[in-house]
Amino acid sequence: MRTSRLQLLAAAGVAVASLALTACQDGTGTRDEGASASQPVASAPSGASSQAPEESPSGSGGNGSTANGSGEDAAGTGDSGGKASTGDKGSSAGTSGGSEDAPAFNPCNGANTSVTAAPVSRPVNHMLITVKNTGAQNCDLTYYPVLRFDEMQWVPQPIEDSKPQAVVTLGPGESAYAGVVLSAADGSGSGGATGKKLTVGFQARTPNSDGGPAAIPSLPAKGVYYDSSLTVTYWQSSMDDALAY
Numbered sequence: 001m002r003t004s005r006l007q008l009l010a011a012a013g014v015a016v017a018s019l020a021l022t023a024c025q026d027g028t029g030t031r032d033e034g035a036s037a038s039q040p041v042a043s044a045p046s047g048a049s050s051q052a053p054e055e056s057p058s059g060s061g062g063n064g065s066t067a068n069g070s071g072e073d074a075a076g077t078g079d080s081g082g083k084a085s086t087g088d089k090g091s092s093a094g095t096s097g098g099s100e101d102a103p104a105f106n107p108c109n110g111a112n113t114s115v116t117a118a119p120v121s122r123p124v125n126h127m128l129i130t131v132k133n134t135g136a137q138n139c140d141l142t143y144y145p146v147l148r149f150d151e152m153q154w155v156p157q158p159i160e161d162s163k164p165q166a167v168v169t170l171g172p173g174e175s176a177y178a179g180v181v182l183s184a185a186d187g188s189g190s191g192g193a194t195g196k197k198l199t200v201g202f203q204a205r206t207p208n209s210d211g212g213p214a215a216i217p218s219l220p221a222k223g224v225y226y227d228s229s230l231t232v233t234y235w236q237s238s239m240d241d242a243l244a245y
Helices: 002-025 027-100
Strands: 113-120 126-133 139-149 168-170 175-181 193-195 198-203 224-226
Touching: 113 198, 126 139, 126 168, 139 175, 168 175
Parallel strands: none
Antiparallel strands: 113 126, 126 175, 139 168, 139 198, 193 224
16 A cells, blocks of 8 residues: 555656656747846847946047047138138239239439430431440339439420330340420520530439439530420330430
8 A cells, every 4th residue: 555655656756747847848938938048138238228328428528529629620720721721812912913013113323324315317406315224134214304404493394295105114235215305496495595414314113203313424515405395205115206206
């Protein structure tokens, strides 16, 4: 009887073990364990995303600092770029104007030229003044020669119709001219006199300004007759233009 009870208990234990084993091998149970095992894996992204704000301050601080620094640098570069650009433009206007800037003004005068004055046969009662650049640089003849015979107290006026389009510039060895109407051909002039000495004055950038040393060209031994009709042309590049008035 005792043996039978033990046998029954043993059989029951085998049955319970068999049921447990069957439960462990059931497909549904395996999926449950899989879901349970995958739970920590599913939480990893959430854990990683929860770390982003912790890294973000240092990362974002560095990025923010870099971004701000870049922004400021960019702004600074933009400013300096703008300034550099303006400077370049300014510099370029100087160079292009540099290249286009007018050369330095260098007046022709008695120090860098030779001057002659001689009466001509045609037109009558005319004299030709010739100025030759004897220097090593270009020089400029502005307006008209300022003439003075002996101790004359008045200045002969220019013939306005003879005014050229531009200042006459002489290269080394080049010449320019001015024509002088000494007296009226019809004898209508007054205050006639004979000049023995002629002073030729030069003008600078502005009318009646001092252009430097005057010249005293030689006159014929008998002198040069002039009257109140005495006038002079502006400086001309051509001898024919100087004697056309």
